[in-house]
Amino acid sequence: MQKPLQLSFKNIDGSDAMKAVVRERVDRLDRMYPSLIGCRVVIEAPHRSAQGSRPPLGISIEAEIPGKPMIVARDAEEHRSAADQGTIVNRTFDVVERQLDDATRIAHGEVKTHEAAGESGSVTRVFPEQGYGFVEAKAAGNLYFTRNAVVDGRFDELTVGTIVHLTLATGEGPMGPQASSIRLLGADRRSE
Incomplete structure (x- = not known):
């Protein structure tokens, strides 16, 4: 040690x-x-x-x-x-x-990791009236998400800079690549 x-x-x-x-x-x-x-x-x-x-x-x-x-x-x-x-x-x-x-x-790579396992990202834009937003993830880039993709109905808690855990959708949405689920991390953890 x-x-x-x-x-x-x-x-x-x-x-x-x-x-x-x-x-x-x-x-x-x-x-x-x-x-x-x-x-x-x-x-x-x-x-x-x-x-x-x-x-x-x-x-x-x-x-x-x-x-x-x-x-x-x-x-x-x-x-x-x-x-x-x-x-x-x-x-x-x-x-x-x-x-x-x-x-x-x-x-050592002996355990399979699944692409759908997700990663962390940061909310870059939110459009509350329209019920969608965008989140940026290091590996996946800028992703579209809808109100329904936010776990536990916490869409209204999202602001620009909120740190979230996201799962990449297998297909593209109306705005291109999208996240199939968004989960808020911690209580009010935001990047500046």
Whole structure:
């Protein structure tokens, strides 16, 4: 890894055994995925119950790989022993390994990507009275879309610069290439 392991404990004392399990699993990730940039692990007891029983144990793992979104896995459960703690840590690391496997297969072209899967774009023009607009996407260029193509009936929320996820239609519309669906991303994410 390019960055050292970041391991922290919140509201719980980190035992040497727990630290050893985490380091062993991170070393395994590093061997299996040489492009791994870094890994951050947070183990916490989110709250204590009023009955005085053992608190639940929560774990959050973030793995950073080049050119992809952060891989994140979280889990929580009430634990009774040190073995239970190891089980939740291992189970959460197994999820991270599966996500890294998927990312690696996609990067090596072992997974088919579909053209209809879509891409992000930015609204360039909107004609609310006529019920259509245009969106610009990096790979597809300028695309026409109608009010009906906007998911969840959110056409009236569109303004120039709104960032959207779009799916390219298989055929052309009355104004040329078109988007078959437009989905707003996030809450009010716009480019300037």
